[in-house]
Amino acid sequence: MNIDDSTIQIGFTDVNKFYGAYHALNSINLSIPKGQFVALVGPSGCGKSTLLRTLAGLEEISSGTINVGGRTVNDIPPRKRDLAMVFQSYALYPHMNVRENLTYALRLKGVSKEIRANKADEVAAIIGLEDLLDRKPRELSGGQRQRVAMGRAIVREPQAFLFDEPLSNLDASLRVRMRKEIRALHERIGSTSVYVTHDQVEAMTMADHVVVMRAGKIEQQGVPLDLYKNPANCFVAGFIGSPAMNFIPGVIDESGESVTLDFEESPSLPIAQSMQPGRPVVVGLRPEHVELGDAQSCGYAAISISSVEETGSTTYLFSSATPELVIVADGSQQVRSGDVIGVKIAPTNVHLFDPETEVSLSNG
Amino acid sequence: MKACAKWIRDGIGFDALLIAMALTYLLAFAGLPLLYNIIISFQVVDMFSLNQLFHEFAGWDNYIEVFHDPAAAEVLWNTTLFTIVSVFFQFTLGFALALFFNQKFPGATWFRGLFLAGWVMPGLVVGVLWNWLLSGDFGVINWTLETLGIIGEPIFWRSDVDYSLISVILANIWYGVPFNMILLSVGLAGIPEDLYEAAALDGATALQKFTTITLPMMRSTIGAVIALGIIFTLQQFDLFAAITSGGPAGSSLVAQYWSWELSFRQFEFGRGAVIAVLMIVVVLGVTVFYVRSTRQETRL
Numbered sequence: 001m002n003i004d005d006s007t008i009q010i011g012f013t014d015v016n017k018f019y020g021a022y023h024a025l026n027s028i029n030l031s032i033p034k035g036q037f038v039a040l041v042g043p044s045g046c047g048k049s050t051l052l053r054t055l056a057g058l059e060e061i062s063s064g065t066i067n068v069g070g071r072t073v074n075d076i077p078p079r080k081r082d083l084a085m086v087f088q089s090y091a092l093y094p095h096m097n098v099r100e101n102l103t104y105a106l107r108l109k110g111v112s113k114e115i116r117a118n119k120a121d122e123v124a125a126i127i128g129l130e131d132l133l134d135r136k137p138r139e140l141s142g143g144q145r146q147r148v149a150m151g152r153a154i155v156r157e158p159q160a161f162l163f164d165e166p167l168s169n170l171d172a173s174l175r176v177r178m179r180k181e182i183r184a185l186h187e188r189i190g191s192t193s194v195y196v197t198h199d200q201v202e203a204m205t206m207a208d209h210v211v212v213m214r215a216g217k218i219e220q221q222g223v224p225l226d227l228y229k230n231p232a233n234c235f236v237a238g239f240i241g242s243p244a245m246n247f248i249p250g251v252i253d254e255s256g257e258s259v260t261l262d263f264e265e266s267p268s269l270p271i272a273q274s275m276q277p278g279r280p281v282v283v284g285l286r287p288e289h290v291e292l293g294d295a296q297s298c299g300y301a302a303i304s305i306s307s308v309e310e311t312g313s314t315t316y317l318f319s320s321a322t323p324e325l326v327i328v329a330d331g332s333q334q335v336r337s338g339d340v341i342g343v344k345i346a347p348t349n350v351h352l353f354d355p356e357t358e359v360s361l362s363n364g
Numbered sequence: 365m366k367a368c369a370k371w372i373r374d375g376i377g378f379d380a381l382l383i384a385m386a387l388t389y390l391l392a393f394a395g396l397p398l399l400y401n402i403i404i405s406f407q408v409v410d411m412f413s414l415n416q417l418f419h420e421f422a423g424w425d426n427y428i429e430v431f432h433d434p435a436a437a438e439v440l441w442n443t444t445l446f447t448i449v450s451v452f453f454q455f456t457l458g459f460a461l462a463l464f465f466n467q468k469f470p471g472a473t474w475f476r477g478l479f480l481a482g483w484v485m486p487g488l489v490v491g492v493l494w495n496w497l498l499s500g501d502f503g504v505i506n507w508t509l510e511t512l513g514i515i516g517e518p519i520f521w522r523s524d525v526d527y528s529l530i531s532v533i534l535a536n537i538w539y540g541v542p543f544n545m546i547l548l549s550v551g552l553a554g555i556p557e558d559l560y561e562a563a564a565l566d567g568a569t570a571l572q573k574f575t576t577i578t579l580p581m582m583r584s585t586i587g588a589v590i591a592l593g594i595i596f597t598l599q600q601f602d603l604f605a606a607i608t609s610g611g612p613a614g615s616s617l618v619a620q621y622w623s624w625e626l627s628f629r630q631f632e633f634g635r636g637a638v639i640a641v642l643m644i645v646v647v648l649g650v651t652v653f654y655v656r657s658t659r660q661e662t663r664l
Contacts, residue, residue: 056561056565057564057565058561058564058565077564078561078564078565079564079565079566079567079568079569080567081565083565084565084566085561085562085565087558087561087562089556089558091556091558091559091561091562093559093562093563093576093577094559094581095581095583104563104566104576105567108566108567108568108572108576109567152562152566156566
């Protein structure tokens with residue numbers, strides 16, 4: 001990603017963080033342009049929240065530099081970093097009503113009561129809490145608390161918004177709705193946002209730029225669809241997409257144009273590139289890229305199905321062979337457990353990885 | 365019989381049984397003595413009539429006598445001073461220590477635990493220890509003050525009318541600080557860390573965090589600690605018995621000690637009971653404050 005330096009709002013350069021001997025953040029380099037919505041995503045313990053907290057100033061870094069708005073903030077306390085954060089727990093002040101919660105930062109700055117009241121009304125209108133300004137947090141529902149937490153950030157007009165898994169305490173339907181609202185709000189305000197989540201769907205649907213982390217390292221970053229189409233390694237390939245990608249060991253054929261899978265009757269799949277014959281690889285197949293057909297037809301490999309899960313719109317098929325192959329089929333498919341079906345995968349949808357390094361071998 | 369067993373096993377019988385046991389105990393060992401104390405405050409009770417259940421009615425005589433006693437004004441003043449100064453310093457020192465041990469440093473909880481050692485000692489033992497510390501001739505306190513050049517000649521803490529009450533107050537503050545500290549520590553531990561983080565990002569300085577987050581969030585705890593502090597201070601008897609015995613010349617005489625002296629030294633049970641009744645009224649008032657403050661929980 002080449003971006004003109006002047007548009008960079010947040011920058012991490014060679015950031016390391018140790019907890020004793022534990023390497024929590026490992027040489028993090030990340031540039032976030034002004035106005036971009038960036039999602040930090042990864043399994044729990046990957047360091048995504050730690051990275052966000054170092055940006056907020058709630059954790060100190062062991063080495064490297066963090067820049068916000070062109071200024072190095074390594075030694076600047078949180079209160080002077082001009083960043084607003086929405087916490088997973090919302091961290092609303094229980095002894096203050098909604099209005100006081102929204103304008104707490106302004107009160108600390110010494111803003112007059114009238115301006116504060118106006119500002120509270122203004123923000124309450126944006127987040128739809130006009131009628132609840134006099135309530136205490138304990139009198140609000142989970143979704144309303146979430147909105148107050150957002151409003152408290154908006155009031156500040158900060159350099160950037162930081163979100164630490166803000167939707168994980170909401171139920172599924174509300175989560176989908178808030179996802180849209182946060183994204184809409186981001187577009188409306190045009191602010192820079194850094195959003196931490198363990199939910200790859202959230203990251204993919206909300207962010208302009210997704211950063212996938214594992215064990216304190218950035219594994220890959222890029223626009224959401226690019227991560228889906230061209231994963232840099234097995235980890236990213238398996239993490240992005242749901243259900244997760246299937247991984248099957250295989251060997252490149254004599255021709256170098258196809259790969260033989262170590263799976264059931266050793267089917268051969270054409271690949272989109274030319275590879276060294278005899279090279280062992282890991283083949284990655286997305287469940288939704290498997291096309292179904294007649295087991296006897298040309299170009300289809302036969303596999304037997306051990307179990308079927310029907311959700312109505314889609315049907316999940318599980319192969320009886322190991323490693324288990326998961327297939328996402330259209331809900332109209334009539335497949336029963338024990339059936340033998342034919343499957344086919346387009347060459348461009350076959351991902352190849354090195355078995356040792358797990359790095360992608362597909363070009364582009 | 366079977367129905368009764370079932371009632372206890374499956375119904376609300378077991379709950380009722382537990383409540384009945386607690387109530388019986390309270391009535392027998394707290395309710396009745398309290399009531400009897402109020403009754404004898406209106407009676408003539410002395411050594412000769414002590415063994416009778418019913419005594420001669422005295423009307424308000426005992427109350428009038430207590431208020432007209434030459435010692436009454438000084439006792440009232442001493443009690444007020446003793447309570448206010450003790451509670452003030454127990455609370456402020458306890459709060460300061462609680463805040464200190466709430467910081468994350470190695471051994472914080474361990475050191476906090478050590479402070480409790482003072483509190484678990486019997487009051488009489490604490491009194492004897494302070495007797496030694498406060499001793500005019502060989503006390504450590506005098507030695508320290510003299511060495512530092514703060515005083516020129518020894519202060520006879522326990523036998524000087526100007527210092528006797530201060531002596532007991534000093535001992536009582538020391539005795540009460542750990543209890544205040546522990547209760548306030550519990551209150552501090554109950555404030556979620558993320559509130560402070562949110563406040564830090566909102567621009568709060570350490571002092572602003574204390575005044576806008578800690579203090580309001582601690583309201584109910586502070587109310588409870590101060591109420592309990594007042595009640596415990598009004599109960600404090602051992603330290604007076606061990607250090608000054610209310611003397612010299614009544615200069616450290618407080619209501620609770622005076623009540624005991626009237627009843628069990630002068631055998632004026634009626635007048636002793638009057639003071640006890642008056643103190644019950646005060647404690648009742650404080651208890652109402654205590655209950656109200658614990659009810660106003662400001663937690664999420």
